[in-house]
Amino acid sequence: MPHNLDARTDALARVAPMSSDWPHVQLHVVTGKGGTGKSTVAAALALGLASHGKNVLLCEVEGRQGIARMFDVDPLPYAETRVATGLALGEVRPGSVYALHIDAESALLEYLAMYYKLGRAGKALDRFGVVEFATTIAPGVRDVLLTGKVFEAVQRNSRNKGARQYDAVVLDAPPTGRITQFLNVSDQVAGLAKVGPIKHQADTMMTLFRSPRTAVHLVTLLEEMPVQETADGIADLRHARLPVGGIVVNLVRPQDLDPGELAAARSGELDRAAIAKDLDRAGVAVADDLVDGLLTEAAEHAERRALEDAQRRVVAGLDVPSYELPRLVGGVDLGRLYELAELLKEQGLA
Structure with missing residues:
Protein backbone atom coordinates (compact mmCIF):
# COMPACT_ATOMS: atom_id res chain seq x y z
CA MET A 1 0.00 0.00 0.00
CA PRO A 2 1.47 3.40 -0.90
CA HIS A 3 2.20 5.70 2.03
CA ASN A 4 1.37 8.79 -0.04
CA LEU A 5 -2.42 8.92 0.13
CA ASP A 6 -2.61 12.13 -1.92
CA ALA A 7 -0.79 10.50 -4.84
CA ARG A 8 -3.18 7.52 -4.75
CA THR A 9 -6.16 9.88 -4.54
CA ASP A 10 -4.99 11.87 -7.58
CA ALA A 11 -4.57 8.66 -9.57
CA LEU A 12 -8.01 7.40 -8.62
CA ALA A 13 -9.62 10.69 -9.60
CA ARG A 14 -8.53 10.09 -13.20
CA VAL A 15 -10.28 6.73 -13.52
CA ALA A 16 -13.96 5.80 -13.71
CA PRO A 17 -15.89 5.97 -10.41
CA MET A 18 -15.84 2.77 -8.38
CA SER A 19 -19.14 1.08 -7.62
CA SER A 20 -20.28 -0.57 -4.42
CA ASP A 21 -21.32 -4.20 -4.05
CA TRP A 22 -24.05 -3.02 -1.62
CA PRO A 23 -25.75 -0.03 -3.30
CA LEU A 109 -35.21 8.14 28.09
CA GLU A 110 -35.36 9.29 24.49
CA TYR A 111 -37.93 6.59 23.69
CA LEU A 112 -40.10 7.68 26.62
CA ALA A 113 -39.85 11.32 25.54
CA MET A 114 -40.68 10.58 21.89
CA TYR A 115 -43.51 8.09 22.33
CA TYR A 116 -44.94 8.88 25.76
CA LYS A 117 -44.05 12.58 26.15
CA LEU A 118 -42.22 11.81 29.41
CA GLY A 119 -39.56 14.49 29.19
CA ARG A 120 -38.94 15.67 32.76
CA ALA A 121 -40.76 12.66 34.18
CA GLY A 122 -38.37 10.35 32.34
CA LYS A 123 -35.37 12.15 33.85
CA ALA A 124 -36.96 11.83 37.27
CA LEU A 125 -37.23 8.08 36.71
CA ASP A 126 -33.52 8.06 35.90
CA ARG A 127 -32.71 9.82 39.17
CA PHE A 128 -34.66 7.19 41.11
CA GLY A 129 -32.79 4.37 39.36
CA VAL A 130 -35.88 3.08 37.55
CA VAL A 131 -34.14 3.27 34.17
CA GLU A 132 -31.22 1.14 35.35
CA PHE A 133 -33.68 -1.28 36.93
CA ALA A 134 -35.65 -1.57 33.67
CA THR A 135 -32.56 -2.27 31.60
CA THR A 136 -31.12 -4.93 33.91
CA ILE A 137 -34.08 -6.82 35.39
CA PRO A 254 2.65 -8.79 3.17
CA GLN A 255 2.94 -11.30 0.36
CA ASP A 256 6.36 -10.37 -0.98
CA LEU A 257 7.65 -13.92 -1.52
CA ASP A 258 6.54 -15.97 -4.52
CA PRO A 259 5.50 -19.64 -4.09
CA GLY A 260 8.95 -20.94 -4.97
CA GLU A 261 10.67 -18.75 -2.40
CA LEU A 262 8.10 -19.70 0.23
CA ALA A 263 8.68 -23.39 -0.42
CA ALA A 264 12.44 -22.92 -0.15
CA ALA A 265 12.07 -20.94 3.08
CA ARG A 266 9.85 -23.61 4.67
CA SER A 267 12.25 -26.40 3.75
CA GLY A 268 15.36 -24.50 4.82
CA GLU A 269 16.74 -24.39 1.27
CA LEU A 270 17.18 -20.64 0.79
CA ASP A 271 20.57 -19.67 -0.66
CA ARG A 272 22.72 -18.47 2.28
CA ALA A 273 25.36 -17.09 -0.03
CA ALA A 274 22.82 -15.05 -1.98
CA ILE A 275 21.39 -13.60 1.25
CA ALA A 276 24.87 -12.69 2.48
CA LYS A 277 25.62 -11.04 -0.87
CA ASP A 278 22.41 -8.99 -0.70
CA LEU A 279 23.25 -7.85 2.83
CA ASP A 280 26.73 -6.81 1.74
CA ARG A 281 25.31 -4.93 -1.25
CA ALA A 282 22.99 -3.05 1.13
CA GLY A 283 25.94 -2.04 3.30
CA VAL A 284 25.09 -4.38 6.19
CA ALA A 285 27.90 -6.16 7.98
CA VAL A 286 27.50 -9.87 7.27
CA ALA A 287 27.70 -12.30 10.18
CA ASP A 288 26.67 -15.94 10.46
CA ASP A 289 24.25 -15.29 13.33
CA LEU A 290 22.54 -12.54 11.31
CA VAL A 291 22.05 -14.83 8.31
CA ASP A 292 20.83 -17.62 10.61
CA GLY A 293 18.29 -15.24 12.16
CA LEU A 294 17.02 -14.15 8.76
CA LEU A 295 16.65 -17.76 7.63
CA THR A 296 14.69 -18.58 10.79
CA GLU A 297 12.39 -15.59 10.29
CA ALA A 298 11.87 -16.55 6.64
CA ALA A 299 10.91 -20.10 7.64
CA GLU A 300 8.45 -18.82 10.25
CA HIS A 301 6.97 -16.38 7.75
CA ALA A 302 6.57 -19.12 5.16
CA GLU A 303 4.89 -21.40 7.69
CA ARG A 304 2.54 -18.60 8.68
CA ARG A 305 1.73 -17.90 5.04
CA ALA A 306 0.86 -21.55 4.49
CA LEU A 307 -1.57 -21.45 7.43
CA GLU A 308 -3.09 -18.22 6.15
CA ASP A 309 -3.52 -19.61 2.66
CA ALA A 310 -5.33 -22.62 4.10
CA GLN A 311 -7.71 -20.33 6.03
CA ARG A 312 -8.19 -18.14 2.96
CA ARG A 313 -9.47 -21.22 1.13
CA VAL A 314 -11.92 -21.84 4.00
CA VAL A 315 -13.16 -18.24 3.71
CA ALA A 316 -13.58 -18.63 -0.05
CA GLY A 317 -15.68 -21.75 0.57
CA LEU A 318 -18.19 -19.80 2.68
CA ASP A 319 -19.73 -18.41 -0.52
CA VAL A 320 -19.77 -14.82 0.74
CA PRO A 321 -18.06 -11.80 -0.90
CA SER A 322 -14.71 -11.18 0.77
CA TYR A 323 -12.41 -8.20 1.08
CA GLU A 324 -8.88 -7.87 2.47
CA LEU A 325 -7.12 -5.19 4.48
CA PRO A 326 -3.38 -5.19 5.24
Whole structure:
Protein backbone atom coordinates (compact mmCIF):
# COMPACT_ATOMS: atom_id res chain seq x y z
CA MET A 1 0.00 0.00 0.00
CA PRO A 2 1.47 3.40 -0.90
CA HIS A 3 2.20 5.70 2.03
CA ASN A 4 1.37 8.79 -0.04
CA LEU A 5 -2.42 8.92 0.13
CA ASP A 6 -2.61 12.13 -1.92
CA ALA A 7 -0.79 10.50 -4.84
CA ARG A 8 -3.18 7.52 -4.75
CA THR A 9 -6.16 9.88 -4.54
CA ASP A 10 -4.99 11.87 -7.58
CA ALA A 11 -4.57 8.66 -9.57
CA LEU A 12 -8.01 7.40 -8.62
CA ALA A 13 -9.62 10.69 -9.60
CA ARG A 14 -8.53 10.09 -13.20
CA VAL A 15 -10.28 6.73 -13.52
CA ALA A 16 -13.96 5.80 -13.71
CA PRO A 17 -15.89 5.97 -10.41
CA MET A 18 -15.84 2.77 -8.38
CA SER A 19 -19.14 1.08 -7.62
CA SER A 20 -20.28 -0.57 -4.42
CA ASP A 21 -21.32 -4.20 -4.05
CA TRP A 22 -24.05 -3.02 -1.62
CA PRO A 23 -25.75 -0.03 -3.30
CA HIS A 24 -29.15 -0.58 -1.65
CA VAL A 25 -27.93 -1.18 1.90
CA GLN A 26 -28.71 1.55 4.43
CA LEU A 27 -27.64 -0.26 7.60
CA HIS A 28 -24.17 -1.83 7.61
CA VAL A 29 -23.67 -3.95 10.74
CA VAL A 30 -20.01 -4.80 11.42
CA THR A 31 -19.22 -7.69 13.75
CA GLY A 32 -16.25 -9.95 14.39
CA LYS A 33 -14.47 -11.97 17.03
CA GLY A 34 -12.70 -9.84 19.64
CA GLY A 35 -9.27 -8.75 18.45
CA THR A 36 -10.03 -8.89 14.73
CA GLY A 37 -10.30 -5.10 14.39
CA LYS A 38 -14.04 -4.79 13.75
CA SER A 39 -14.17 -1.24 15.15
CA THR A 40 -11.40 -0.15 12.80
CA VAL A 41 -13.19 -1.74 9.86
CA ALA A 42 -16.48 -0.07 10.86
CA ALA A 43 -14.78 3.34 10.99
CA ALA A 44 -13.05 2.81 7.63
CA LEU A 45 -16.33 1.65 6.07
CA ALA A 46 -18.08 4.81 7.27
CA LEU A 47 -15.34 6.97 5.71
CA GLY A 48 -15.53 4.99 2.48
CA LEU A 49 -19.32 5.35 2.25
CA ALA A 50 -19.03 9.10 2.87
CA SER A 51 -16.74 9.38 -0.17
CA HIS A 52 -19.82 8.75 -2.35
CA GLY A 53 -21.24 12.07 -1.16
CA LYS A 54 -23.29 10.36 1.55
CA ASN A 55 -23.83 11.53 5.09
CA VAL A 56 -23.06 8.56 7.31
CA LEU A 57 -23.76 7.86 10.99
CA LEU A 58 -21.25 5.60 12.74
CA CYS A 59 -22.73 4.06 15.92
CA GLU A 60 -21.14 2.14 18.76
CA VAL A 61 -23.00 0.25 21.47
CA GLU A 62 -20.36 -1.42 23.64
CA GLY A 63 -19.45 1.53 25.87
CA ARG A 64 -15.74 1.58 24.99
CA GLN A 65 -15.61 5.02 23.28
CA GLY A 66 -13.51 3.43 20.54
CA ILE A 67 -14.80 5.82 17.88
CA ALA A 68 -13.57 8.86 19.84
CA ARG A 69 -10.09 7.38 20.16
CA MET A 70 -9.84 6.46 16.46
CA PHE A 71 -10.99 9.89 15.27
CA ASP A 72 -9.02 11.70 18.01
CA VAL A 73 -12.04 13.57 19.40
CA ASP A 74 -13.47 14.00 22.88
CA PRO A 75 -15.54 11.12 24.31
CA LEU A 76 -18.86 11.03 22.51
CA PRO A 77 -22.06 12.04 24.28
CA TYR A 78 -25.47 10.61 23.47
CA ALA A 79 -25.65 13.02 20.54
CA GLU A 80 -24.79 12.76 16.86
CA THR A 81 -21.41 14.44 16.46
CA ARG A 82 -19.55 15.21 13.23
CA VAL A 83 -16.12 13.56 13.37
CA ALA A 84 -14.76 13.48 9.80
CA THR A 85 -15.28 14.10 6.09
CA GLY A 86 -15.25 11.27 3.57
CA LEU A 87 -12.51 10.68 1.03
CA ALA A 88 -12.39 13.30 -1.73
CA LEU A 89 -12.19 11.23 -4.93
CA GLY A 90 -12.98 12.55 -8.40
CA GLU A 91 -15.69 15.19 -8.81
CA VAL A 92 -18.03 13.87 -6.09
CA ARG A 93 -18.22 16.19 -3.11
CA PRO A 94 -17.60 13.96 -0.06
CA GLY A 95 -20.19 13.62 2.66
CA SER A 96 -19.62 13.76 6.39
CA VAL A 97 -19.24 11.07 9.03
CA TYR A 98 -21.18 11.63 12.24
CA ALA A 99 -20.72 9.42 15.29
CA LEU A 100 -23.02 8.35 18.11
CA HIS A 101 -22.24 6.52 21.33
CA ILE A 102 -25.46 4.68 22.28
CA ASP A 103 -26.17 3.64 25.84
CA ALA A 104 -29.34 1.87 26.88
CA GLU A 105 -30.35 4.33 29.60
CA SER A 106 -30.22 7.35 27.27
CA ALA A 107 -32.01 5.38 24.55
CA LEU A 108 -34.83 4.52 26.97
CA LEU A 109 -35.21 8.14 28.09
CA GLU A 110 -35.36 9.29 24.49
CA TYR A 111 -37.93 6.59 23.69
CA LEU A 112 -40.10 7.68 26.62
CA ALA A 113 -39.85 11.32 25.54
CA MET A 114 -40.68 10.58 21.89
CA TYR A 115 -43.51 8.09 22.33
CA TYR A 116 -44.94 8.88 25.76
CA LYS A 117 -44.05 12.58 26.15
CA LEU A 118 -42.22 11.81 29.41
CA GLY A 119 -39.56 14.49 29.19
CA ARG A 120 -38.94 15.67 32.76
CA ALA A 121 -40.76 12.66 34.18
CA GLY A 122 -38.37 10.35 32.34
CA LYS A 123 -35.37 12.15 33.85
CA ALA A 124 -36.96 11.83 37.27
CA LEU A 125 -37.23 8.08 36.71
CA ASP A 126 -33.52 8.06 35.90
CA ARG A 127 -32.71 9.82 39.17
CA PHE A 128 -34.66 7.19 41.11
CA GLY A 129 -32.79 4.37 39.36
CA VAL A 130 -35.88 3.08 37.55
CA VAL A 131 -34.14 3.27 34.17
CA GLU A 132 -31.22 1.14 35.35
CA PHE A 133 -33.68 -1.28 36.93
CA ALA A 134 -35.65 -1.57 33.67
CA THR A 135 -32.56 -2.27 31.60
CA THR A 136 -31.12 -4.93 33.91
CA ILE A 137 -34.08 -6.82 35.39
CA ALA A 138 -35.49 -8.10 32.09
CA PRO A 139 -33.06 -10.10 29.91
CA GLY A 140 -32.81 -8.67 26.42
CA VAL A 141 -34.29 -5.23 27.18
CA ARG A 142 -30.88 -3.53 26.94
CA ASP A 143 -30.22 -4.95 23.48
CA VAL A 144 -33.71 -4.00 22.32
CA LEU A 145 -33.09 -0.41 23.41
CA LEU A 146 -29.71 -0.25 21.69
CA THR A 147 -30.98 -1.70 18.43
CA GLY A 148 -34.08 0.48 18.70
CA LYS A 149 -31.93 3.61 18.54
CA VAL A 150 -30.07 2.24 15.51
CA PHE A 151 -33.42 1.51 13.85
CA GLU A 152 -34.59 5.07 14.60
CA ALA A 153 -31.42 6.50 13.01
CA VAL A 154 -32.07 4.56 9.80
CA GLN A 155 -35.82 5.21 9.67
CA ARG A 156 -36.28 8.72 10.97
CA ASN A 157 -39.91 9.78 11.40
CA SER A 158 -41.88 12.84 12.41
CA ARG A 159 -41.59 12.02 16.10
CA ASN A 160 -37.92 13.02 16.03
CA LYS A 161 -38.47 16.51 14.66
CA GLY A 162 -35.50 18.23 13.07
CA ALA A 163 -33.28 15.13 13.24
CA ARG A 164 -30.58 14.77 10.60
CA GLN A 165 -31.33 12.31 7.80
CA TYR A 166 -28.57 9.84 6.90
CA ASP A 167 -27.88 8.02 3.65
CA ALA A 168 -26.23 5.16 5.54
CA VAL A 169 -25.71 3.98 9.12
CA VAL A 170 -22.72 1.86 10.16
CA LEU A 171 -23.02 -0.04 13.42
CA ASP A 172 -19.92 -1.18 15.31
CA ALA A 173 -21.81 -4.14 16.73
CA PRO A 174 -21.16 -6.72 19.47
CA PRO A 175 -18.88 -9.70 18.67
CA THR A 176 -19.85 -12.49 16.30
CA GLY A 177 -20.89 -14.84 19.08
CA ARG A 178 -23.61 -12.39 20.17
CA ILE A 179 -24.63 -10.71 16.94
CA THR A 180 -27.62 -12.92 16.05
CA GLN A 181 -29.13 -12.60 19.52
CA PHE A 182 -28.44 -8.85 19.47
CA LEU A 183 -30.28 -8.25 16.19
CA ASN A 184 -33.06 -10.80 16.65
CA VAL A 185 -35.15 -8.47 18.81
CA SER A 186 -38.40 -10.29 18.16
CA ASP A 187 -37.03 -13.26 20.09
CA GLN A 188 -35.61 -10.94 22.76
CA VAL A 189 -39.04 -9.58 23.67
CA ALA A 190 -40.97 -12.84 23.24
CA GLY A 191 -40.84 -13.51 26.95
CA LEU A 192 -41.80 -9.94 27.83
CA ALA A 193 -44.75 -9.17 25.61
CA LYS A 194 -46.95 -11.12 23.21
CA VAL A 195 -48.92 -8.02 22.17
CA GLY A 196 -48.76 -4.28 22.72
CA PRO A 197 -46.33 -1.45 21.79
CA ILE A 198 -43.13 -3.30 22.74
CA LYS A 199 -44.03 -6.30 20.59
CA HIS A 200 -45.15 -4.01 17.73
CA GLN A 201 -41.88 -2.03 17.93
CA ALA A 202 -39.78 -5.21 17.85
CA ASP A 203 -41.68 -6.59 14.86
CA THR A 204 -41.26 -3.28 13.03
CA MET A 205 -37.52 -3.28 13.71
CA MET A 206 -37.22 -6.81 12.33
CA THR A 207 -38.70 -5.67 9.01
CA LEU A 208 -35.55 -3.55 8.61
CA PHE A 209 -33.04 -6.00 10.09
CA ARG A 210 -34.25 -8.84 7.85
CA SER A 211 -34.55 -6.73 4.70
CA PRO A 212 -32.10 -6.10 1.81
CA ARG A 213 -31.58 -2.65 3.34
CA THR A 214 -29.40 -4.30 6.01
CA ALA A 215 -26.15 -6.24 5.64
CA VAL A 216 -24.17 -7.89 8.44
CA HIS A 217 -20.46 -7.84 7.59
CA LEU A 218 -18.10 -10.13 9.49
CA VAL A 219 -14.46 -9.28 10.25
CA THR A 220 -11.94 -12.08 10.62
CA LEU A 221 -8.26 -12.86 10.64
CA LEU A 222 -6.64 -15.65 8.65
CA GLU A 223 -6.50 -17.80 11.77
CA GLU A 224 -8.42 -20.95 12.56
CA MET A 225 -10.52 -19.71 15.51
CA PRO A 226 -11.70 -16.40 13.99
CA VAL A 227 -12.49 -18.09 10.67
CA GLN A 228 -14.44 -20.85 12.41
CA GLU A 229 -16.35 -18.27 14.45
CA THR A 230 -17.10 -16.41 11.23
CA ALA A 231 -18.46 -19.58 9.63
CA ASP A 232 -20.59 -20.28 12.71
CA GLY A 233 -21.80 -16.68 12.75
CA ILE A 234 -22.89 -16.87 9.11
CA ALA A 235 -24.81 -20.08 9.82
CA ASP A 236 -26.52 -18.49 12.84
CA LEU A 237 -27.45 -15.35 10.90
CA ARG A 238 -28.91 -17.38 8.04
CA HIS A 239 -30.87 -19.56 10.45
CA ALA A 240 -32.38 -16.39 11.97
CA ARG A 241 -33.09 -15.05 8.45
CA LEU A 242 -30.77 -12.08 8.97
CA PRO A 243 -28.93 -10.81 5.86
CA VAL A 244 -25.27 -11.76 5.60
CA GLY A 245 -23.07 -9.14 3.96
CA GLY A 246 -19.37 -9.60 3.24
CA ILE A 247 -16.34 -10.98 5.05
CA VAL A 248 -13.50 -8.55 5.73
CA VAL A 249 -10.20 -10.36 6.18
CA ASN A 250 -8.19 -7.97 8.31
CA LEU A 251 -4.51 -7.62 9.22
CA VAL A 252 -3.26 -9.54 6.18
CA ARG A 253 0.52 -9.95 6.13
CA PRO A 254 2.65 -8.79 3.17
CA GLN A 255 2.94 -11.30 0.36
CA ASP A 256 6.36 -10.37 -0.98
CA LEU A 257 7.65 -13.92 -1.52
CA ASP A 258 6.54 -15.97 -4.52
CA PRO A 259 5.50 -19.64 -4.09
CA GLY A 260 8.95 -20.94 -4.97
CA GLU A 261 10.67 -18.75 -2.40
CA LEU A 262 8.10 -19.70 0.23
CA ALA A 263 8.68 -23.39 -0.42
CA ALA A 264 12.44 -22.92 -0.15
CA ALA A 265 12.07 -20.94 3.08
CA ARG A 266 9.85 -23.61 4.67
CA SER A 267 12.25 -26.40 3.75
CA GLY A 268 15.36 -24.50 4.82
CA GLU A 269 16.74 -24.39 1.27
CA LEU A 270 17.18 -20.64 0.79
CA ASP A 271 20.57 -19.67 -0.66
CA ARG A 272 22.72 -18.47 2.28
CA ALA A 273 25.36 -17.09 -0.03
CA ALA A 274 22.82 -15.05 -1.98
CA ILE A 275 21.39 -13.60 1.25
CA ALA A 276 24.87 -12.69 2.48
CA LYS A 277 25.62 -11.04 -0.87
CA ASP A 278 22.41 -8.99 -0.70
CA LEU A 279 23.25 -7.85 2.83
CA ASP A 280 26.73 -6.81 1.74
CA ARG A 281 25.31 -4.93 -1.25
CA ALA A 282 22.99 -3.05 1.13
CA GLY A 283 25.94 -2.04 3.30
CA VAL A 284 25.09 -4.38 6.19
CA ALA A 285 27.90 -6.16 7.98
CA VAL A 286 27.50 -9.87 7.27
CA ALA A 287 27.70 -12.30 10.18
CA ASP A 288 26.67 -15.94 10.46
CA ASP A 289 24.25 -15.29 13.33
CA LEU A 290 22.54 -12.54 11.31
CA VAL A 291 22.05 -14.83 8.31
CA ASP A 292 20.83 -17.62 10.61
CA GLY A 293 18.29 -15.24 12.16
CA LEU A 294 17.02 -14.15 8.76
CA LEU A 295 16.65 -17.76 7.63
CA THR A 296 14.69 -18.58 10.79
CA GLU A 297 12.39 -15.59 10.29
CA ALA A 298 11.87 -16.55 6.64
CA ALA A 299 10.91 -20.10 7.64
CA GLU A 300 8.45 -18.82 10.25
CA HIS A 301 6.97 -16.38 7.75
CA ALA A 302 6.57 -19.12 5.16
CA GLU A 303 4.89 -21.40 7.69
CA ARG A 304 2.54 -18.60 8.68
CA ARG A 305 1.73 -17.90 5.04
CA ALA A 306 0.86 -21.55 4.49
CA LEU A 307 -1.57 -21.45 7.43
CA GLU A 308 -3.09 -18.22 6.15
CA ASP A 309 -3.52 -19.61 2.66
CA ALA A 310 -5.33 -22.62 4.10
CA GLN A 311 -7.71 -20.33 6.03
CA ARG A 312 -8.19 -18.14 2.96
CA ARG A 313 -9.47 -21.22 1.13
CA VAL A 314 -11.92 -21.84 4.00
CA VAL A 315 -13.16 -18.24 3.71
CA ALA A 316 -13.58 -18.63 -0.05
CA GLY A 317 -15.68 -21.75 0.57
CA LEU A 318 -18.19 -19.80 2.68
CA ASP A 319 -19.73 -18.41 -0.52
CA VAL A 320 -19.77 -14.82 0.74
CA PRO A 321 -18.06 -11.80 -0.90
CA SER A 322 -14.71 -11.18 0.77
CA TYR A 323 -12.41 -8.20 1.08
CA GLU A 324 -8.88 -7.87 2.47
CA LEU A 325 -7.12 -5.19 4.48
CA PRO A 326 -3.38 -5.19 5.24
CA ARG A 327 -1.59 -5.23 8.55
CA LEU A 328 -0.36 -1.66 9.06
CA VAL A 329 2.98 -1.08 10.75
CA GLY A 330 2.71 1.38 13.61
CA GLY A 331 -0.99 1.01 14.32
CA VAL A 332 -4.03 2.90 13.01
CA ASP A 333 -4.58 6.65 13.21
CA LEU A 334 -6.98 8.84 11.25
CA GLY A 335 -4.67 8.99 8.23
CA ARG A 336 -4.46 5.21 8.14
CA LEU A 337 -8.24 4.96 8.48
CA TYR A 338 -8.51 6.94 5.24
CA GLU A 339 -6.13 4.50 3.57
CA LEU A 340 -8.22 1.54 4.71
CA ALA A 341 -11.39 3.34 3.57
CA GLU A 342 -9.84 3.77 0.14
CA LEU A 343 -9.06 0.07 -0.07
CA LEU A 344 -12.59 -0.89 0.96
CA LYS A 345 -13.95 1.40 -1.73
CA GLU A 346 -11.59 -0.02 -4.36
CA GLN A 347 -12.74 -3.54 -3.54
CA GLY A 348 -16.44 -2.63 -3.56
CA LEU A 349 -17.44 -2.90 0.11
CA ALA A 350 -17.87 0.86 0.53
